[in-house]
Amino acid sequence: MLEKPDLQDEKIIACLQDEYGLPLVQVAFLPLGVDQDAAVYRAVAENETPYFVKLRRGIFDETSVALPRFLSDQGIVPIIAPLATRTGQLWASLDAFKVILYPFVEGRNGYEVELSDRHWREFGKTLKSIHTVEAPPALFRRIQQETYSPQWREIITRFLARVEDDAYDDPVAARLAAFLKSKSAEILDLVGRADRLAQALQARTPASVLCHSDIHAGNILIDANDAFYIVDWDNPILAPKERDLMFIGGGQGFGGHTPQEEETLFYRGYGQTEISPVALAYYRYERIIQDIAIFCEQLLLTNEGGEDREQALRYLISNFLPNGTLEIAYQSDRTLRDG
Known part of the structure; x- marks a missing residue:
């Protein structure tokens, strides 16, 4: 905060x-x-x-x-x-x-400093270690399992209906409501795509690994000695590896490299692996939906947050910018091309 x-x-x-x-x-x-x-x-x-x-x-x-x-x-x-x-x-x-x-650890996060080629390789190596770790069953049993829940999709659908009728005195809430109205059709299409991909994944039941689930640029730390760290383990999950891999080349706040360069450098450390385009697109869509829903709860249901409110609105809108997370998610969705 x-x-x-x-x-x-x-x-x-x-x-x-x-x-x-x-x-x-x-x-x-x-x-x-x-x-x-x-x-x-x-x-x-x-x-x-x-x-x-x-x-x-x-x-x-x-x-x-x-x-x-x-x-x-x-x-x-x-x-x-x-x-x-x-x-x-x-x-x-x-x-x-x-x-x-x-x-x-004195350092700067991935929003504040550009990751070097070495950092990206170490990122890949570290995440591979996490994805392949063998943990005690008692610990793994306490970690939530992926269910492809429609929770966030349902929440954002309700907010889209709500802003059509409600009025907001708070200026940030009013701006958000206006933005949601202007993007309603696009967001509903996004929800529909995530729904279809979730159903496809539920039918396939892909293998699960330990995932961090939130490795955007803000949760990468580079210290004063140029060492690399992954921080903030508030929401670990047992899920397909694409739950984490969606962040690589996904427009998640890293600077200094193109999405393609991020992927090339990262996988030099992670190693060869088969990536499910269905899972990758699903998680990129679902991440955007979750962000929108959480920010709607924060900005439309309360007047709390102070400076956090303006920042939250900026983050929400940034998903829709050119070369933003939504555009990258569309590019990773082969179903847009295959059918």
């Missing part, structure tokens, strides 16, 4: 001291990300060691911390694992938030 939550810094410091045994001198809010349920801070201990603190409210899935800890323990270096509390737990509780503590 871009605006600091209503939580005193002193309470965060006290929590970290009590739960982690950290003698802290300060915490500073970092205005990062569009997730309104997550706030992040930089904390500094008395010995000047920096830490990264994440506060998450709402639904908390323990696998979001257990999984990166496991992957790091398997020697997958580009994973930043959470630190344990005094009792060995990977999170603490503070009011309505779960508190997760990490080592602080």
Whole structure:
């Protein structure tokens, strides 16, 4: 989130001291990300060691911390694992938030810095390690399975009907409603395409692997020593590998390379693999639909968010720009050419 939550810094410091045994001198809010349920801070201990603190409210899935800890323990270096509390737990509780503590890695995300050729190859190598890891059954059982749920498609369809009749006083909501009206036919076509591809995938039941599910540019970190990291494991899923591979060459915020160059460099690290064009197109469509639905919930159902609201609207509209995610999704959909 871009605006600091209503939580005193002193309470965060006290929590970290009590739960982690950290003698802290300060915490500073970092205005990062569009997730309104997550706030992040930089904390500094008395010995000047920096830490990264994440506060998450709402639904908390323990696998979001257990999984990166496991992957790091398997020697997958580009994973930043959470630190344990005094009792060995990977999170603490503070009011309505779960508190997760990490080592602080000074760096810039993939929106802020262009990935080098080496970074792209390492990206591929790391993701292949994640997709082929053998995890304890008890851990895998806690990770959600892909169901090709129509949830987001149904939500966005309801919003399209709603904006035809509702009026909005909030200027951001009013602009969003007008934009949705102008794109209604295109969005409904998008929903229909995703529906058909979902049905095709359900009939085929492709093999599932461990997927991060959200590896856009904002979740790639390059540190001051040029090291590469994948961050934010809030929503892991067991799904076809295309769930992650859709981000590569998919217009997901990376700069410096064309989509084709991204794919070429990435697969030099990932290795040869057969990619399902049906799954790739489905996930690219579904990602756009989910983004639109989430931003509609944020902007049309509440007036909360402050600066996050303008940014959310910009992100939503960007899907429809030339060479944007929607255009790339259409290009990856062979059914547009084959029938």
